[in-house]
Amino acid sequence: MNIKCGTDIIEVERIKKAIEKLGDKFLNEVYTKNEIQYCKSKNIKKFEHYAARFAAKEAIFKAISPLLHNKYDLTWLDMEILNNEEGRPYVILNKEKINEKVEIDISLSHIKDYAIANCIVQM
Numbered sequence: 544m545n546i547k548c549g550t551d552i553i554e555v556e557r558i559k560k561a562i563e564k565l566g567d568k569f570l571n572e573v574y575t576k577n578e579i580q581y582c583k584s585k586n587i588k589k590f591e592h593y594a595a596r597f598a599a600k601e602a603i604f605k606a607i608s609p610l611l612h613n614k615y616d617l618t619w620l621d622m623e624i625l626n627n628e629e630g631r632p633y634v635i636l637n638k639e640k641i642n643e644k645v646e647i648d649i650s651l652s653h654i655k656d657y658a659i660a661n662c663i664v665q666m
């Protein structure tokens with residue numbers, strides 16, 4: 544069994560500026576439709592949620608890349624961060640690129656200025 548962890552922290556303002564400057568081009572490159580719908584539903588706090596998902600994808604990349612042969616083929620959209628009925632986040636990976644034996648758990652937190660993500664990957 545191989546276990547790896549990953550973490551990332553990001554300034555919410557950095558994501559806010561990218562979205563305001565690049566709009567849909569940035570959103571559609573980094574986030575799935577479901578992720579955009581979730582963040583938009585948070586209205587005034589949406590940039591915190593976008594930032595948390597950005598941090599999540601960076602954290603996943605850190606954890607998962609040592610386990611992959613083709614890590615440079617990964618795109619932002621190969622990972623999707625969703626939430627269950629209780630709000631707990633979970634990850635859907637693109638099984639075409641990432642071995643289906645990979646198990647992953649993620650935890651997010653965000654405040655006005657920063658978002659952070661931690662994940663554990665087991666393969």
Ligand SMILES: CC(C)(COP(=O)(O)OP(=O)(O)OC[C@H]1O[C@@H](n2cnc3c(N)ncnc32)[C@H](O)[C@@H]1OP(=O)(O)O)[C@@H](O)C(=O)NCCC(=O)NCCS
Pocket residue numbers: 591592595626629630631632650651652653654
């Ligand atoms: C759900 C809860 C933990 C969120 O914490 P918070 O400090 O308000 O907010 P944070 O920024 O740290 O975390 C937000 C993230 O938590 C995650 N989250 C939400 N519900 C969750 C749950 N049930 N389990 C795990 N993670 C959860 C989400 O990823 C969310 O971000 P997202 O909406 O962008 O996906 C909090 O609202 C809560 O219910 N706390 C209960 C605490 C309690 O009962 N304490 C007494 C016993 S220890």
